[in-house]
Amino acid sequence: xxxxxxxxxxxxxxxxxxxxxxxxxxxxxxxxxxxxxxxxxxxxxxxxxxxxxxxxxxxxxxxxxxxxxxxxxxxxxxxxxxxxxxxxxxxxxxxxxxxxxxxxxxxxxxxxxxxxxxxxxxxxxxxxxxxxxxxxxxxxxx
Numbered sequence: 001x002x003x004x005x006x007x008x009x010x011x012x013x014x015x016x017x018x019x020x021x022x023x024x025x026x027x028x029x030x031x032x033x034x035x036x037x038x039x040x041x042x043x044x045x046x047x048x049x050x051x052x053x054x055x056x057x058x059x060x061x062x063x064x065x066x067x068x069x070x071x072x073x074x075x076x077x078x079x080x081x082x083x084x085x086x087x088x089x090x091x092x093x094x095x096x097x098x099x100x101x102x103x104x105x106x107x108x109x110x111x112x113x114x115x116x117x118x119x120x121x122x123x124x125x126x127x128x129x130x131x132x133x134x135x136x137x138x139x140x141x142x
Contacts, residue, residue, distance in 0.1 A: 063102075095121075100118070103116070
């Protein structure tokens, strides 16, 4: 099946959102987990066609997936790998997103110092990208 380019991004953001909701909504967590796993499965296939475009997104989905099931050290390494991949491929906006989500991960796990470092890095990425409203939002949130 041929995919339109916007569909690929919709799948990514659905997956990220689903994994985040797993940790917030106990009553529907199974349904959200399935949505996230489906998105991750697709990215595991798509990365074979273009790791340049899809690797950092797949790694970020993996990080969120591992965080959902309590595999914190694996999640941490996947967040770091996603940030590194986004840097390598010059996707500064996705580097910012990965850093922001990594900050949330640290916050959720009681590590405020590391969270603040990740939020600061995300702010810097968003500013480089020209997304000043996103950077300002992080200023007020952290």
